[in-house]
Amino acid sequence: MGKIFKGVLILCSFTMVLALMPVQQTMAADETFTYDKSPNFTFTIPDWDESPNASSKDVVVRMKADPYEVTTLEAVVMDLPEGKTFKDLPKDEIAFLVKKYKAANCNTLYERDIKLSDGTPAYEFEIKWNHPDILLYTYLVFAFKDKKMVAISVSTGNPVSNDLKKYPLSLKFKE
Secondary structure (H helix, E strand, O other): OOOHHHHHHHHHHHHHHHHHHOOOOOOOOOOEEEOOOOOOOOEEOOOOEOOOOOOOOEEEEEEEOOOOEEEEEEEEEEOOOOOHHHHHHHHHHHHHHHHHOOOOEEEEEEEEEOOOOOEEEEEEEEEEEEEOOOOEEEEEEEEEOEEEEEEEEEEOOOOOOHHHHHHHEEEEEEE
């Protein structure tokens, strides 16, 4: 009986040591994407799979799929329509989601003026919406420069975390 107890005690001690040891995880490194046309900018992109659905070279789409949901990051550069203001963007985005994805129950959770880390004025907002099959949250950052509109968004099945918001917020324009 004493030998069994000693064996169990050693096994428990070994298990506790393993549980307390730091676990080294290999994390994929983020990358810097550089847009070398006007307006020149960079932003951080996660090391996720590239989506084959990007419609042009001016669109960056990355996807991360896990067993529970798909998260996407998208960056788009468009001509800035005459007279467009930041305040128009949430309504425009909802109209886009309804038309392209047949979205329903679209609600802007918040919207506000921000400044990017390089001092550029920008606008951020988050929309909660229903795709025909699932509930989604989309966080967007828009900036205007050189008569262009740069939009970077993250969409996921939960309210967008700060860890995901860091990608759109990493947008920096080059001089």
